[in-house]
Amino acid sequence: MAKTTLKSLAAALNMSVSTVSKALNDSYEISEVTKKRVREFARELNYQPNVLAQSLKTGKTQTIGIVLPKMTSPFESQILEGMQHAARERNYRVVIMVSMENEELERSALRAMQDKGVDGLLFCPIHENSNVALATQIIANTPMVIFDRTDYPLETHKVGVLNADGTYDACQHLFESGRRRIAVFCGTKQGITAKRLAGYRHAHEENGLAVRSEYIVYCDVKTIEGLHAEMEQHILRLRALPEPPEAIVGIADTITTHLLGVMAKLEIKVPEEIAVIGFANTDLALSLNPSLSTIRQPTKDIGEISVNKLIDTIDKNHRNQIEWEDIKLPTSIQLRRSTKI
Amino acid sequence: MAKTTLKSLAAALNMSVSTVSKALNDSYEISEVTKKRVREFARELNYQPNVLAQSLKTGKTQTIGIVLPKMTSPFESQILEGMQHAARERNYRVVIMVSMENEELERSALRAMQDKGVDGLLFCPIHENSNVALATQIIANTPMVIFDRTDYPLETHKVGVLNADGTYDACQHLFESGRRRIAVFCGTKQGITAKRLAGYRHAHEENGLAVRSEYIVYCDVKTIEGLHAEMEQHILRLRALPEPPEAIVGIADTITTHLLGVMAKLEIKVPEEIAVIGFANTDLALSLNPSLSTIRQPTKDIGEISVNKLIDTIDKNHRNQIEWEDIKLPTSIQLRRSTKI
DNA sequence: TTGAAAGCGTTACCAT
DNA sequence: ATGGTAACGCTTTCAA
Numbered sequence: 001m002a003k004t005t006l007k008s009l010a011a012a013l014n015m016s017v018s019t020v021s022k023a024l025n026d027s028y029e030i031s032e033v034t035k036k037r038v039r040e041f042a043r044e045l046n047y048q049p050n051v052l053a054q055s056l057k058t059g060k061t062q063t064i065g066i067v068l069p070k071m072t073s074p075f076e077s078q079i080l081e082g083m084q085h086a087a088r089e090r091n092y093r094v095v096i097m098v099s100m101e102n103e104e105l106e107r108s109a110l111r112a113m114q115d116k117g118v119d120g121l122l123f124c125p126i127h128e129n130s131n132v133a134l135a136t137q138i139i140a141n142t143p144m145v146i147f148d149r150t151d152y153p154l155e156t157h158k159v160g161v162l163n164a165d166g167t168y169d170a171c172q173h174l175f176e177s178g179r180r181r182i183a184v185f186c187g188t189k190q191g192i193t194a195k196r197l198a199g200y201r202h203a204h205e206e207n208g209l210a211v212r213s214e215y216i217v218y219c220d221v222k223t224i225e226g227l228h229a230e231m232e233q234h235i236l237r238l239r240a241l242p243e244p245p246e247a248i249v250g251i252a253d254t255i256t257t258h259l260l261g262v263m264a265k266l267e268i269k270v271p272e273e274i275a276v277i278g279f280a281n282t283d284l285a286l287s288l289n290p291s292l293s294t295i296r297q298p299t300k301d302i303g304e305i306s307v308n309k310l311i312d313t314i315d316k317n318h319r320n321q322i323e324w325e326d327i328k329l330p331t332s333i334q335l336r337r338s339t340k341i
Numbered sequence: 342m343a344k345t346t347l348k349s350l351a352a353a354l355n356m357s358v359s360t361v362s363k364a365l366n367d368s369y370e371i372s373e374v375t376k377k378r379v380r381e382f383a384r385e386l387n388y389q390p391n392v393l394a395q396s397l398k399t400g401k402t403q404t405i406g407i408v409l410p411k412m413t414s415p416f417e418s419q420i421l422e423g424m425q426h427a428a429r430e431r432n433y434r435v436v437i438m439v440s441m442e443n444e445e446l447e448r449s450a451l452r453a454m455q456d457k458g459v460d461g462l463l464f465c466p467i468h469e470n471s472n473v474a475l476a477t478q479i480i481a482n483t484p485m486v487i488f489d490r491t492d493y494p495l496e497t498h499k500v501g502v503l504n505a506d507g508t509y510d511a512c513q514h515l516f517e518s519g520r521r522r523i524a525v526f527c528g529t530k531q532g533i534t535a536k537r538l539a540g541y542r543h544a545h546e547e548n549g550l551a552v553r554s555e556y557i558v559y560c561d562v563k564t565i566e567g568l569h570a571e572m573e574q575h576i577l578r579l580r581a582l583p584e585p586p587e588a589i590v591g592i593a594d595t596i597t598t599h600l601l602g603v604m605a606k607l608e609i610k611v612p613e614e615i616a617v618i619g620f621a622n623t624d625l626a627l628s629l630n631p632s633l634s635t636i637r638q639p640t641k642d643i644g645e646i647s648v649n650k651l652i653d654t655i656d657k658n659h660r661n662q663i664e665w666e667d668i669k670l671p672t673s674i675q676l677r678r679s680t681k682i
Numbered sequence: 683t684t685g686a687a688a689g690c691g692t693t694a695c696c697a698t
Numbered sequence: 699a700t701g702g703t704a705a706c707g708c709t710t711t712c713a714a
Contacts, residue, residue, distance in 0.1 A: 005691060016701040021693065031699060052402070052458055053691035056393045056706050072418045072624070080412065084439055093453060095436050098425055112434060117393055224624055261628025283413070283565055284623075287602025289630035346707060357685040362709060372683060394707035397690050 004047040013041055024049075055117070064094050064310060065113035068124040068148075069101045073253045075281040075299060079148070082303020083122065090311050092119070103130045114138050120310040124148045128191045143313040147306040150326065151191030157309040158326045159302055163192055166295040166331035167199030167249060170277045173293075173333060174247045175207050177341045179275060183215040183238055183245035185231065185259060187252045196251045196279070214238075215245055221254050231255075231262045239268075247271075247339070250278025260288050260338070275339040279331075290337035298329045305329075345388040354382055365390070396458070405435050405651060406454035409465040409489075410442045414594045416622040416640060420489070423644020424463065431652050433460070444471045455479050461651045465489045469532045484654040488647040491667065492532030498650040499667045500643055504533055507636040507672035508540030508590060511618045514634075514674060515588045516548050518682045520616060524556040524579055524586035526572065526600060528593045537592045537620070555579075556586055562595050572596075572603045580609075588612075588680070591619025601629050601679070616680040620672075631678035639670045646670075 006024075010017045015038070023030045023038035024047075030038075055061045064087055070076060080096065087094045095118065099106035106126055111134070113121055120143040123135065128151050135154055138144065146152050150160035167184070174182055184200050186193045197216070204211045215238070219230045238245055250256025256278030263270050270276050270290055277293040285292040305327060316322060347365075351358045356379070364371045364379035365388075371379075396402045405428055412418060421437065428435045436459065440447035447467055452475070454462055461484040464476065469492050476495055479485065487493050491501035508525070515523055525541050527534045538557070545552045556579070560571045579586055591597025597619030604611050611617050611631050618634040626633040646668060657663060 003691095006693095007691075017691090018693080018695095018702075019700055021691095022700085025693085029699060034699080048455070050397075050458070050691050052393055052397045053706090054693080056391070056397055056690090056708090057692045057694085059706080061393070071412070071421065072415065074413060077413045077418060081439065093436065093438070095434065097434070098422065114389065117391065224627070228627065257625055258628045260630065261625070261632070264628070264630040264632070282625075284598055284602070284625060284629075286565065286569065287599045287605075288625075288628075289601065289605040291602070291605075347709095348707075358708085359686075359710080360684055362707095363684085366709085370683065375683080391707050394690090395709080397692090397706090398708045398710085400690080 004042075004045045005050065009038070009042055009045065009047060012045075013038060061117050061119050062092050063118045064092050064120050064122060064307065065118035066094055066096045066122045067099055067106065067109045067113060068096075068122075069099050069106075069126045071096070071098055073281070074283060075253050075297065078281060078299035079303040082300035083307050084303075085300075086304040086307035087311075090307070092307075092311060099126055101126050107131050107134060110134050110138060114142065118142065120144065120314045122147055122306050122310060125152050127188070128152050143310060145306045145310040145313070147302055149190065149192055151195070156324055157306075157313065157322075158324075159306045159309065160328055161297050161302070161331050162328045163195035163331075164199035164202065166279060166297075166333075167196040167251070168203045169199075169331070169333045170249050170293075170295055171200055171203035173335065173339065174249075174275060174277065175203065175209075177275070177339060179246040180207075180209060181212075181215070181243055181245045182247045182249060183217060184249045184251060185217045185219060185234070185255050185278075187219060187221045187255055189218065193251060200249065214241065219255060221252070224258065227254065227258055228262055228265075231259060232266065235262060235266060235268070245274065247275035247277070250276065250280065252278075253280045253282065256280040256294070257282055257284070257288070257292070260290075260292060264289075270338050271340050277333075277339045285334065285336065288338075290340075293336045293339040294334045296332050296334055298331070301329055345383075345386045346391070350379070350383055350386065350388060353386075354379060402458050402460050403433050404459045405433050405461050405463060405648065406459035407435055407437045407463045408440055408447065408450045408454060409437075409463075410440050410447075410467045412437070412439055414622070415624055416594050416638065419622055419640035420644040423641035424648050425644075426641075427645040427648035428652075431648070433648075433652060440467055442467050448472050448475055451475050451479060455483065459483065461485065461655045463488055463647050463651060466493050468529070469493050484651060486647050486651040486654070488643055490531065490533055491669075492536070497665055498647075498654065499665075500647045500650065501533075501669055502638050502643070502672050503669045504536035504672075505540035505543065507620060507638075507674075508537045508592070509544045510540075510672070510674045511590050511634075511636055512541055512544035514676065514680065515590075515616060515618065516544065516550075518616070518680060520587040521548075521550060522553075522556070522584055522586045523588045523590060524558060525590045525592060526558045526560060526575070526596050526619075528560060528562045528596055530559065534592060541590065555582065560596060562593070565599065568595065568599055569603055569606075572600060573607065576603060576607060576609070586615065588616035588618070591617065591621065593619075594621045594623065597621040597635070598623055598625070598629070598633070601631075601633060605630075611679050612681050618674075618680045626675065626677065629679075631681075634677045634680040635675045637673050637675055639672070642670055 006017050010020045023035045097109035146158045150158040217234045280294040285294050347358050351361045364376045438450035486498045488500045491499035558575045621635040626635050
């Protein structure tokens, strides 16, 4: 059987296409009886409006595009689930594209989204300077919300977390547990890293402690093997210092979780010899050995709020001047064995 | 400035719309000079074809829908990355919807995909009986490939792994390491679970060992807390047996990885007291303590092959009788500390 | 080699 | 209250 369209419905019902269309859209111009007849017949034939045609006509696609650097860690999965949930709730669907932390791929993803005619874009840039020109061009026509990596030079809604607070709280906890010498392991030098480091500094200041530059470590997160090797070296170096650190703060999920593995390999006792805490949203925190103290980000909220802010902007038609919000959600700290006294 | 369309291009170039369209599509009917002129002008104005209109016309969307139960573990992320990569390669984009292991949500996701007019569907059903009728109806018009949970009553391409072999290899390794009493921890009773158990049985048979029903354990994976509690109980029960197991095989990612945490909590030494191995694609295998021996699935291949089989089917227009393949990729075993002798 | 026109399935304006 | 018609942006016959 052929596909059920407005046309075929109209023919079968012996009405005009426009009447059927209006009836299905519950227009005030159509009588209740007609509406009922049409609706019943339509569902009988299992009529499904062609969304493509609708979109072509209305210029709306009911689709939100998501462009993000990766989706390999629970952090991203959780955000994406939050987004899908919220989008579904408001009758939008989502299209996801991963930039793989690659500026070229990011550009092509943004372009694709643009071409495809999404109604709005949720964008987590790979860093604060990547594809700014393109994004600026896109936002002229398409609402965008920046999430997670919010230090991006675009005037629009942004949804992230209080990064500095996360690290501050972690350090504060370590200080309270009597540890004073805290190293910090960072990934790529990005805006977010800087923010989190600021919290580290702030906590030190408040406690009248100097920040030692030799305690601030940068690692390349490209491959797991490389990361392990680098972290191992750094740890050995730190341990050889006259005043070795008593704790390490991990500044990103991958770093924090893998830190434990390296410590295990080096047979350094956590938390007895060195305590470990850091940003991490992994479900495995409880299952690691020792169980991992973490700074947890409200991923689900990040996702949901991003979506809602975006759809709000879309609905406001993107013209009326909007007060752009730079939303910073609080992180929470989960204490487990890896920082026990 | 208004949007650049074929029409506006044509007007500016003083040609007809069809000429411009053909030129851009590199039609043999158009002279090289014209083509060149059109192409150059188009890129100058940054012309982007309206994919919606194209799709409406051609009935193709260049979009693949993916419906899967969850995307919280690395296993799924890796598959999805493989799919995106392969799709991109063949000029398709992907739309992802998560069924959250919920039959109702799965139905609505499938419906949404159907309405949205995807060219094909990659489907990982939540279990072997879920939404079979709907899927059967959809596949009448839309090519589908079943991945991962391939024990699904639909005649089409399927891409999964040699589940039995994975467990078989793991048991074999344990036997070779001198361990004879092996427990197995399963999640939901599904087709896949059964397959993997078959490998467990097979290995026992081959080694002339009886399978003890008290060694086969089922856990509910709904929540992490619940899982931990259940696993803890089972482990305590097993340890109290006159002949407690010397090893445990985990039959799914979540189970295997969290097993380590429970063992740690119970202060059972792995691998000295009990060895642990199981299906798991986590990147953290190396970072767990002890590092985890795993049965790894070729997730990237699953993703890529699924996409390619699907697009092949789409291209063949779905009519010409196709030999459906039931592809089973081999798993690989990674030995680490958790099964050391 | 080029162009006119129909049509994909909708919606929305304007008549009736 | 209902229907005719144009239009969204494109592809594709068919004619010139």
